[in-house]
Amino acid sequence: MILIVDDRPENLISLQKVLQAHNFEVDTASSGEEALKKVLKNNYVLIILDVQMPDMDGFEVAEAISGFSKAKDTAIIFLSAVNTELKFITKGYLSGGLDYITKPVDINVLLLKIKTFYRIYEQNRKLNEVQEKLLEEIEFRKQAEHKKDEFISIASHELKTPLTSVKGYIQLLQRSLKRDDKAIAQNHLEKASIQLEKLNELIVDLLDISKIESGKMKFNMKTFCADNMVNNAIEMLQQSNPDFKINKLGKTHEMIFGDEMRLEQVVINFITNAIKYAPGTNQVNVTVNIKDGKLYLAVKDFGIGISKEQQHKIFDKFYRVEENSNRFNGLGIGLYICSEIINRHGGTIGVNSVPDEGSEFYFIIPITEGEILKNQI
Template identity: 40%
Template sequence: MATNTYEHNEAFFQALIEHSTNALVLLQPDGCITYASPATEGYTGYTCKELVERNSFTLIHPLDLAMVQSALATVLAIPDRTETIEYRFLCKDGDHGWFRGTFTNMLTRPPVCAILSTLYDISEQKRTEERLRRNKESSQTLLAREQAVLRQEEVARRHLNDLFMQAPAMVCVLRGPEHRLELVNDAFRQLYPRREFVLEKTVRENWPDLEDQDFFEELDRVYQSGRAYAANEKLALIDREDSGIRDEGYFNIVYQPIFDERGSVESIIVYIMEVTEQVLARQRIQESEARLRRLIDANIVGVTFCTLEGRINEANDVFLRMIGYTREDLRAGRIDWARMTPPEYEEIDAQAISDLRARGAIPHPYEKAYRRKDGTLLPVVVTAAALDEANPNECIAFILDNSMQKELDQRKDDFISMTSHELKTPVTSIKGLTQVLLKRFEQRDEPDIKRMLLIMDVQLNKLTKLIGDLLDISKAQGGQLIMEQKPFDLDTLVCETIEHMQTTMATQHIKLVGKANATIMGDRDRIGQVIVNLLSNAIKYSSRNSPIVVKVFREGQQAVTQIQDFGIGIDAGYQDKLFNQFYRVTDPREPYPGLGIGLYLSRQIIERHSGRIWLQSRKGEGSIFAFSLPVV
């Protein structure tokens, strides 16, 4: 009876499988196929015989194999356990079809005694899902692109608006035939700092100060014709402060029409750049050029347009007459200021060129000479300025004939030299006689006569020093100022000079600070003369009880001597001229005696010793005169 029931069930199960529309496969735990239903061929293309005894794991897509094996392991662990998964199966045509497989552990269920796998073809579903996924991704990509484009457009719009508002030029948009204000940037507000511009109001309401100046009429013509309008350096009378007072200004103006989709003018963009400063600067340049041309044509001084290398491109008649060349020589390029300059002026020319390159102009006119066409020397005073500060190689030079002044200076020098020599002998005789008289009256009781003789002796000493200074000037100008070259100790010289000067001073005290510990090669007496000159000036321009400070020290290979007073000081405007011959600061409120000789001689002596002399001073705070000498 049981056997008949089992056979009946097996037959019923066999019939059920054979006639099922689903693909049914029986598997062993190792994946081997023991049976495949007829419907399997319709799903996979394999006949039942082709599948039986084949290992199903070889037909699973490699990417899904681990998942399938994991599901079988879970099913094998528990009888009657069922797992459903989706995986790809290699069909006979070579493609991997998508299936939903259900695995049920029926190993303990006769007559099956296997793992029952039911296959459902879901390839079309998967293809539909894939299309939907791709469509979704494509939609998302398109949406992202559209959003990116919108963001870019927004950024561009904001950037354009920022550029519009921050543009250095004045920009506004006027809409419609009445030119109503639609947009206006900050540059307009800078031109009119007190004005409140009102959007939607007309241009005439926002800019009433431009009425009757044809600006509005040009806007009307642009709106009606559709043609842009442009004007450069247009004069406008504008009320910048809204005070009722209009000032002149110059502007570059563009009216650019904006058209709608029908081709009609919708708005006008107004672009305005103020060029008032440029126009006024050009006018000033033109006026300066006109004045310069009048100066050149007036033939008062020599004027040249030249290069720093020496080539003279243009010159007026005065300069040509000075140097004896013709205009034909100028056109032929035969005039070169560098070749006309004697070698002894090359150094001062080099310094002037350096100043011109650095500052755009020579700060102070300087003296030199040119060699004329006939070979004679012409003393001149020269100054120059760069035509273009960015390119100072080309300049304009002004040349003044200095021959008459030189001749007068020579006559003066000859007179001083002759007078000094003529005075030296009688003054020396008077000095000697005064000394004899002083000795005779030393033993006599006549104090008044002795006092007068002492006064006379002091004045004779001053006169002797003055005559000596004048003779030194003549020698210096003639190149005959003799300087001995012997080593001497600077500290000793300074100390001795201070001691000698201190004996003649009743109230002022000279304080010596520091030591140079330096040996100087030169004329000891002449350097002592410089120290005396500087100390005399410090005493002269200080109050009676004001101290004088002398500092001596080393700076590398230079020995420096400084004489500092706390007197009236010297205004900055006079300091560059103090070492010039016969120059004195003249101030009626502070009259001091002197001829302006001492500092000039001091500079000559120091420079002859390859040294340098200078001053530092402020009005009302005193002065520091200093010189440096090379150390042996």
């Protein structure tokens, strides 16, 4: 938009009509004070500014505009019928003007200049957009590189820990066998098995995220009983965590369509996290039901909880809650994998949590093939 500033109405109207006839959007101001108010409210590509005005002349207006951050790139053309001497023209350029035209104005010349300023403005705008995108891309690649390095460091540490433990238990097992102490040997073997299972879980997560990244994560979609799937997950984790009471609330005998193994993986992840992030507590609630043609499953713990600021990031790849990263092991990819599995089922995944009161992770998925396909589109 162009702003014309002139204290003479006839000048404003005539120039406004000419510019509008050439498809320029035009605004007007009849004084320097009015012009400054409009510049603060609106964005202008070009200001055509009369020099000789009462109270506040064009030079003063231009100097004031140059102090406005939002108008620092706005082009100014001075028009003057009286101040045509070189010293005034020089002052116009020093005041921030990009051109100084004396009256009477050759309208064709003025139009050419305006079109040139518009073209320069558009070129600068596009260059700025490209520059901003490049800076965003650079920033994204720096952050991505940092996340990758951080992940490699975490993964190396997490993989090394169970491996070191297994190595230690095997050495102790060998000594026990030499002493023919079968009871202690059995104890060392069981502990080594636990560490191997942890190692296996980490490797499975790494393989899953690799498949997600490459688009090769396969799903075996078929009809199965949701209740049996949930019961299997609870039974397995109850056996490995006898001190925790895993309460199942609700049930359904309806058959649903989906990948039973992958959905069980999500339930296991939810319950495992609920136990891990709730030290000092001894129960977890698993709610399951079907309503309005959708399966709802939620796992609630009574542990440390998650702050509201961090809840929207919890399903991001490699995200780990900073204040808990040193207290609890993990790669920060389990919930990301869960979110990908639920997304492939056309569903939603989320969390409700209050710090120091606990968290409830949940997912909702359609139960028929048609609804899943519809939700994926």
